[in-house]
Amino acid sequence: MQKCAGVMAAVALTTTVAFADAHADKSDWPSSFTVGTASQGGTYFAYGSGWANLVAEELEISGGGEVTGGPMQNMALVHTGDAAFGMTTMGPAAESLNGTNPIAPGLQMTNACAMFPMYQTPFSVTVLSSSGITSIADIPAGARIGFGPAGSTSDTYFPRMMEELGVDFERRNGGWSDLGGQLQDGLLDVIAFAAGVPVPAVSQLEVQTDVNIIEFTEEEQMQIMEAFPVSQFNIAADTYTTLEADARSVSMWNFAIANCDLPASFVEAVVDVVMSDNERMVNIHRAARSTLPENWDKNTVMKWHPGAAKWFTENAGATIAADMIHGDM
Template structure:
């Protein structure tokens, strides 16, 4: 029997936000749109929980109804925001850099220049999980194995094939799919390992460790040096003991930051209120999802190239952040 790990996007985030007042029936400014759409990601990843958590705060503050579109992750979110099929989204900065410069196969040489940064979200660590019975404890052992990497259009789906190639650990097969689907396939031994990149704790990893004995896969010091030299958008880091219940030691990782984005056409005052509603209520957001502990105004500096929306920059400067003019664009 194939066991699926299903984590509802609203189901996990909403209980911690029960104290929110119902959103106003009308936008608080009649010039604002009545509704916005947000691109999130597939079930089992952090975006599926984080998006509705900050969306509820923004909806309460503005009276603008926000709905959520399940996507493959950052790549698709960028495409959809560029086309104005959704107005809000979430991205990792490595994928955003590819989009801005038109690099990476998925961009087909197109430069996505209508996206704007709103606020910093959290760091995305690359790490993996395998059943303890597999004997797999590190990335080097993934050579010749069946490995799941999450949705094709997500950050891990984009970067993990490159990472494993750089490390000389080429799998016999790379599988794409939602985090919950990858976790189910791992339990059924259709995959040897599931490697991913998301805010921690990764919901699908947390579910897996409850249901099975697992090993968490991190990187050696040499692997970290090799990856950060190859991919300057990545930085070395560590996941402390306690990130996962069955984690026995700190995990050595590489990571890249996540930012919320919007289409450049959104009104400045609306974006100001959205940004203020999220960064100004960190305790409430953190109560909904642990990854929000890093959703702080001072982390704006994790973005060095993607222009901030003027409304977002206004709020950041209002709370003392020195966002330079060359990093703001209408």
């Protein structure tokens, strides 16, 4: 089996190199690129920096991840071209396209295009075991809750979810690593995470102290699904050492995005690097187990970059409507 896996990996690598060679004319490619991620300690930063480095190495072009405020800011950065690539969730993407992104109200960010599916973002709650909190209903009135960076998916949707569930709280923002430290120091009562699992900050907390990872009840899960653009999700028991069973949650899909004006051959080559060898992506972050070609259909919001649409049509059997491809009608 190991020998077989090694052969498959070699074939995948050869395929990627061959694809890159097939696009030897890189005259219109940028000399470098950045990927908008999110705060350090969160899944976006680990995942995004990882695939940026992988692409840079395989395509022999300078590139890397950049710390940002998360999905809302990434939509703005990619739309304006200040970042070639970024990552977003479907909710913030829809708001940005509709002109309700709080970073630039009224601006319809239609120059950010879908590039490839990433993974689902579960919404989860973490507290110190010493708090005695074991359910959403246990969260005391006036609890100090950290919702992640301002403008992030978590900060956009989790406060509304908590209000929907009748939780009274004080809203706090910050990077995930910083909020983890504040929870440990007693400066926060709860952290409400919306990030691919395992969340690095939660994994670090587990090593340093005892935590409770709070799941939603069936009723709470249904209530949130009816009120927000999320779907049912279970956080697998093997995700964290703290969990003894799967934890009930809700989730929202994430997609990598590209500035729509980037050369089609460049974006196609980038997509090929990321999508052609899932094992390498999973080695970057376990959330990439969902970074699979067949998940192309999870994008129902953004128009596709032509280069990305070409790759998925030719390699994943995708049937993408012409009016869902940027520049086509």
